[in-house]
Amino acid sequence: MGSSKPGTxxxxxxxxxxxxxxxxxxxxxxxxxxRSPVDGRxxxxxxxxxxxxxxxxxxxxxxxxxxxxxxxxxxxxxQRDLRARRI
Numbered sequence: 205m206g207s208s209k210p211g212t213x214x215x216x217x218x219x220x221x222x223x224x225x226x227x228x229x230x231x232x233x234x235x236x237x238x239r240s241p242v243d244g245r246x247x248x249x250x251x252x253x254x255x256x257x258x259x260x261x262x263x264x265x266x267x268x269x270x271x272x273x274x275x276x277x278x279x280x281x282x283q284r285d286l287r288a289r290r291i
């Protein structure tokens with residue numbers, strides 16, 4: 205069963221972890237089966253995220269949130285400066 209969707213591989217619908225903007229296999233190489241609840245057929249293998257993947261995902265999320273916060277502060281400061289110059 206091949207697939208060309210992002211996060212899957214061509215062999216047999218292997219679903220990878222999406223961390224830091226990239227699709228990555230588990231560092232342990234472990235996977236688990238994802239089966240249809242309707243008929244039990246195998247839908248694909250999912251990379252089993254471990255501690256390393258969770259840490260990387262959380263770090264990436266925190267950095268993204270921080271950079272979003274910093275961007276917001278810069279935009280507000282620029283907005284205040286532009287308004288002050290109009291007077």
